[in-house]
Amino acid sequence: MSQKNLIVAFGGVSPEHEVSVLTAIQAISALEESSYNCIPLYITKSGRWLTGEKLLDLSNYKEISKLESDAISCAFVKDETGRTLLKEQESAGFFSKPKSYPVYAVLCAFHGSEGENGSFQGVCEMMNVPYSGSGVLGSSLGMDKVKAKLVATANGIPVTKAVNFYESDWEKEQEEIINVAEDFGYPLIVKPVSLGSSIGVAIANTREELVNSxxxxxxxxxxxxxxxxxxxxxxxNCSVIGTPEDCRPSVCEKPLGQTETLSFEDKYQSGGGEKGMASADRVIPADISKELTKKIRDLATKTFSVLDASGIARLDFLVNANTKEVYFNEINTIPGSFSFYLWDKSDIPFNMLLEELIDIGLKKHREKNGRVRSYETNLLSEKAIKGIKGLKGSKN
Ligand SMILES: Nc1ncnc2c1ncn2[C@@H]1O[C@H](COP(=O)(O)OP(=O)(O)O)[C@@H](O)[C@H]1O
Ligand SMILES: [Mg+2]
Incomplete structure (x- = not known):
């Protein structure tokens, strides 16, 4: 392959759609001097797959309907040799033909929902293309706060006491659920299991607030x-890069929320739009003791491993400011801005960080394809089928 086409995949049907656009554009500009030819794969809020030059310019996202009509529909397809292509499904102009780009690797720059929960990663697995970040299992574990806590607890990682329930449980057992929660004592935190960006997260100081939340x-x-x-x-928070077998932590950060819980506005809207997660107020490195820093960095790499994460993740911890007790809160398997602001403080510039992230995906893909995954024998061949009982056409 002469050109190394890096498909930068972003957007998606997610509340964090715009943040993903920022992360992707930041990454594409950091990779400008690299050997990669960045091809955008933008998934719209309604789920259409689009590509085209216009998607590379952040200012075009101000008029989204114009951008969508100027961009080109595309899809992953296999050619007759089994190679995966990003194929345009229409031509860019009257005189040009639809283009096809052989996929060298995919940089997943989604935040939230199907782009981060293993679904898009599953598409990449099915198409057998290298992709950045966690695989299907690590991504889905990262998106489910209950399952992530279960796996963490099973591995001796401290988490806060919690009760989880579905809407049908709430209809039937409201009293019991409230009793279990009230045993923890107020204030209590209510949160959706599979969302992010603090959406739906609330603090409750009374039973009435709890029920409303x-x-x-x-x-x-x-x-x-x-x-x-x-x-x-x-x-x-602490970022980790690597694979479950071999990973290392960044410096720690202390985000500074303006309200009691760090809100969507604190994260993305307070410090000016275009910088994404890098704009939120924070102290880097976190002004905490050496011992606490070490404890959190060790917990971060251990949690990254047991949750089967890969690539770059950010692990968020809750610390009791008085007792210094540490609890694992959540893992973000595709953190905002790929947490580059934590790594450049660890002396790794953004372009090098992205190169390493892509290399990890390429290595995982080589390992997967280096193992035996299918068998030459055709179990449905004439000879073999005779041995299968209960089939029409078999002699047994
Ligand atoms: N158990 C808790 N105790 C105190 N504050 C919490 C707790 N859980 C969450 N928060 C606050 O709510 C914010 C959002 O919760 P989090 O679990 O990180 O959800 P999200 O995935 O939406 O970011 C956290 O950043 C923190 O400020
Ligand atoms: Mg969070």
Whole structure:
């Protein structure tokens, strides 16, 4: 392959759609001097797959309907040799033919929903193309706060006490659920199990607030968690890069929320739009003791491994500011801006970080394809089929 086509996949049917656009455009500009030919794969809010030059310019996203009509529909297809192509399904102009790009690798720059929960990763597995970040299992574990906590607990990683329930449980056992939660003591935290960006997350100080928060959170997710609140709270995040067998932590950051819980506005709208996660207020490296830093970095790599993460993730911890007890809160398997602001403080510039992220995906893909995955013998051949009982046409 002469040109190394890197498909930068972003957007998607997700509340974090715009943040993903920022992450992707940041990555494409950081890779400008690289050996990759970046091809955008933009998934619209309605789920259409689009490509084309116009998608590379952030200012074009101000008029989204114009951008969508100027861009070109595309899909992954296999050619007759089994190679995967990103194929345009219409031509860019009257005189040009639809183009096809052999896929060298995919850079997954989605945040939230199907782009981050293993679904898009499953498409890449089926098409057998190298892709960045966690695989199907790690991505889905990362998206489900209940399952992530279960796996963490089974591996001795501390998490806050919690009760989880579905909407049908709430209809039948409201009293029991409230009793279990109230045993933790107020304040309590209510959150959807599979969302991000603090959407639907609320703090409840009374039973009335608890019930209201639950009813609001059910608008976003059919599965909820009520957690004991870490109080007084200090949040510390740490990014990790690598594979479950071999990974390392970045410096730690202390995000500074303006309200009691770090809201969507704190994360993305307070410090000016175009910088994405890199704009939120934070202290880097976190102003905490050496011992606490080490404890969190060790927990971050251990949690990354047991949750089967790969590539770059950001692991978020809740620390009791008085007792310094640490709890794993969540893993973001595609963190905003790929957490580059934590790695450049660890002396790895953004372009090198992305190169390493892509290399990890390429290596995982080589390993997968180096193992035996199919068998030459045709079990449905004339000879073999005679040995199968109960089939029409077999002699047994
Ligand atoms: N158990 C808790 N105690 C105190 N604050 C919490 C707790 N859980 C979450 N929060 C606050 O709510 C914010 C959002 O919760 P989080 O679990 O990170 O959900 P999201 O995936 O939406 O980011 C956290 O950043 C933190 O400020
Ligand atoms: Mg969070």
């Amino acid at each position: 639950i009813e609001t959170a059910f608008r976003y997710d059919a599965h909820l968690l009520i957690e004991e609140a870490v109080n007084p709270l200090m949040e510390i």
